[in-house]
Amino acid sequence: MPKPRTEPARAAHASIEPERTSVTVAEARDLILNSVDPLGSETVGIQAAQGRVLREELLSTEEIPPHDNSAMDGFALRAEDVTSVPTELHVVEELPAGKRSQQKIGPGEAARIMTGAAIPEGVDSVVMVEYAEASGDRVVIQQPVTRGQHIRPAGADVRPGTRIAEVGDLLRTPHVGMMAAIGRTTVRVCSLPRVAILATGDELVEPDRLVSDGRIASSNSYTLQAAVREIGMEAIYLGISPDEPEEIENRFRQALRCDAVISTGGVSVGDRDWIKQVLAGLGGQMRLWRVNMKPGAPLAFVMLDETPVFGLPGNPVSTLVAFEQFVRPSLLKMAGRREIYRPVESAILTETYTKPAGRLHFVRVTLERDASELRATPTREQGSNLLLSMVHADGFAIVPGELTEVVAGTRVPVQRICSPELRSEPGF
Numbered sequence: 001m002p003k004p005r006t007e008p009a010r011a012a013h014a015s016i017e018p019e020r021t022s023v024t025v026a027e028a029r030d031l032i033l034n035s036v037d038p039l040g041s042e043t044v045g046i047q048a049a050q051g052r053v054l055r056e057e058l059l060s061t062e063e064i065p066p067h068d069n070s071a072m073d074g075f076a077l078r079a080e081d082v083t084s085v086p087t088e089l090h091v092v093e094e095l096p097a098g099k100r101s102q103q104k105i106g107p108g109e110a111a112r113i114m115t116g117a118a119i120p121e122g123v124d125s126v127v128m129v130e131y132a133e134a135s136g137d138r139v140v141i142q143q144p145v146t147r148g149q150h151i152r153p154a155g156a157d158v159r160p161g162t163r164i165a166e167v168g169d170l171l172r173t174p175h176v177g178m179m180a181a182i183g184r185t186t187v188r189v190c191s192l193p194r195v196a197i198l199a200t201g202d203e204l205v206e207p208d209r210l211v212s213d214g215r216i217a218s219s220n221s222y223t224l225q226a227a228v229r230e231i232g233m234e235a236i237y238l239g240i241s242p243d244e245p246e247e248i249e250n251r252f253r254q255a256l257r258c259d260a261v262i263s264t265g266g267v268s269v270g271d272r273d274w275i276k277q278v279l280a281g282l283g284g285q286m287r288l289w290r291v292n293m294k295p296g297a298p299l300a301f302v303m304l305d306e307t308p309v310f311g312l313p314g315n316p317v318s319t320l321v322a323f324e325q326f327v328r329p330s331l332l333k334m335a336g337r338r339e340i341y342r343p344v345e346s347a348i349l350t351e352t353y354t355k356p357a358g359r360l361h362f363v364r365v366t367l368e369r370d371a372s373e374l375r376a377t378p379t380r381e382q383g384s385n386l387l388l389s390m391v392h393a394d395g396f397a398i399v400p401g402e403l404t405e406v407v408a409g410t411r412v413p414v415q416r417i418c419s420p421e422l423r424s425e426p427g428f
């Protein structure tokens, strides 16, 4: 028996902004970004630290390297013993890396030493094994010696108090190694948002349930999970809700255990578009806009307590464009990141693009570097339901609302959505 359809509470409508409010991309972005804040801090093991934002000052507590050590495999000796070459010395000790000398090296003596081994007391220089002829406990030095050669001083890398990174810095691969080098195993970082993803639509099925009965696979569920994971965050998939307000509300209540919630579908003005009423019913100030962009409008946004909820449109390209413009920067801000926007580069449009005046267009383009110029070519079909246009796109050419035509050869800003940019050639 299908559940009876419930009308959402009328009172809730009072907190919905006028449905047809039309805002620019910049206005919607500002409002959303100003509503979200970085999360609290947590301590993680250094293996989990890469890509996280530091919440403490990272100072070295150690001297690295901890002792003067040899930069070469060879012989440690006193420069003053080699006034001419060849000179023979008495080898009194062998020092592999990790072994500390037990004795002081005296005049006329040398120690066989390996790269990284601590320099023993009494010597001041290292001669490379290539310039020494050893036999038994004797070595003949064949090259003049400059005092101090091939010795790496203690503390050359960091000393106690050296600042490695500051609060707010993004921890990258070398930071992880540096922390290990100074004996740090944990670090204080900004928490990462856990992101709930909910698809809504009677017509949707999971991809493995796709049969020819007129229903379609919920591709958005998977697009959004991938988009969230791409920025290193955990996506919690809450499945597909039918277009039933009670069921949608139940799923949203579950979702609110997460730090951010993304839904797709049901934000338009169709009879079965319940998202705005359900969210308004849950409290908070519901904002629903026709964002003046194509593809992408409409968009619902509400802060429920501290949790941002993004109601994205159902069309697969619209979902992804809206995620890119509003959700991704918000999630990165919540993770404490300072740099939250995709790079925008200048490119030459290779084909004339025409559109009606009014909405800003995100034109899906492929990018090619020709000599030093970046060239942007629109992908064939631009419909907001045509996901293949996103598969082919390297970025979005931004065509402002007021323009009706951009002629071929004009420079346009292009927001890259495939970065970092890797090359097929090594380049040097």
Ligand code: AMP
Residues within 6 Å of the ligand: 199, 200, 201, 203, 204, 216, 217, 218, 219, 220, 221, 264, 265, 266, 267, 268, 270, 313, 314, 315, 316
């Ligand atoms: P809606 O925003 O619910 O009106 O949906 C707009 C269009 O997007 C419709 O053609 C839906 O079938 C489609 N759509 C909605 N949700 C999804 C989804 N999760 N995956 C793929 N297409 C969807």
Ligand code: MG
Residues within 6 Å of the ligand: 200, 201, 202, 265, 266, 272, 314
């Ligand atoms: Mg729908």
